[in-house]
Amino acid sequence: MTAALPWPLAYTVSGDDCAAPVPLGYAAPLAEAVRHLAELGYHGVEVQVRESGAHAAEALARTVEAAGLQVLGIGTGPVAAQDRLTLTDPSPDVRRHALSRLSGAARLAGALGVPVTLGQTRGTFLPGLEDVQRAWAERSVRQLAEEAADHGSRLLLEPQSRANTSLWHTPEEALAVVGSLDAPAGLVLDTHHLDAEGVDAVRAVADHARVTGCLQLAAPGTRGPLATGDQRLPALLTALRSGGFTGWLTLEHTQDGDSRAAAARSRAALTTAAAGPT
Secondary structure (H helix, E strand, C coil): CCCCCCCCEEEEEECCCCCCCCCCCCCCCHHHHHHHHHHHCCCEEEEECCCCCHHHHHHHHHHHHHCCCEEEEEECHHHHHCCCCCCCCCCHHHHHHHHHHHHHHHHHHHHHCCCEEECHHHCCCCCCCHHHHHHHHHHHHHHHHHHHHHCCCCEEECCCCCCCCCCCCCHHHHHHHHHHCCCCEEEEEEHHHHHHCCCCHHHHHHHHHHHEEEEEECCCCCCCCCCCCCCHHHHHHHHHHHHCCCCEEEECCCCCCCHHHHHHHHHHHHHHHHHCCC
16 A cells, blocks of 8 residues: 555546536546556545446446556446436436436446445435435435345445535434445545534544445545645544554545646645654
8 A cells, every 4th residue: 555554545536427527536537537546656546427337347447457546436426416316306207217327336336346335316305305305215225235235336325414415414324324224334434524514523433434435535624635734634544543444545625726736735645644753
């Protein structure tokens, strides 16, 4: 692993099926992005997909592995962000379409042997429909977790801020869902969403490291690239180590107009924090 980091280091990228590059990922076509990230010393990528299924696994793996990287996870943000499909939409057709897209991503993840993540595609509540929408989401997440397990993947549920979704904002809320499932599942923790919900990120990582498959990182406040000297980074790395974390780290943040510079800056900040005092 990179300079004292015992876990794979990934960057968010857009799959070729995305309508546009995801704003929190490398702003380039996939083949270009993975080539640049390999040159910068990354180990892998977390690929955000919109409509890809298992049929796309071979081509995706070939593109990423040609650069010397690995696919570490499949993300599903564009299903909601680009096509407005969610599991809590009042329209049954939209809900079915959303679950179909997510199930395709789970099958893709299974073909690649990696987890699939779920964030904002669970949706938001409308006044008076909260209880029924929660039931829709819970039923769909159970189906998605089973689909992932049946195809050799594992669902990772991401606690997100209420600006993104009406459901499961804290690690404890997400863990209650994970614990209710009949299939293996875990968490994605994202420092931006933890901050937005007033959750201490270091404490959350320390408490939930073993059930967390991925930690997503961004600078506090700005959600931009990490900065060398950020005093929280050494504490987060210590919490991961002491908590027995066995997943991967993903840089998921704004690009500040230059993805290559943003990726280089974040990697340098992390490796400096991992190296300890000089």
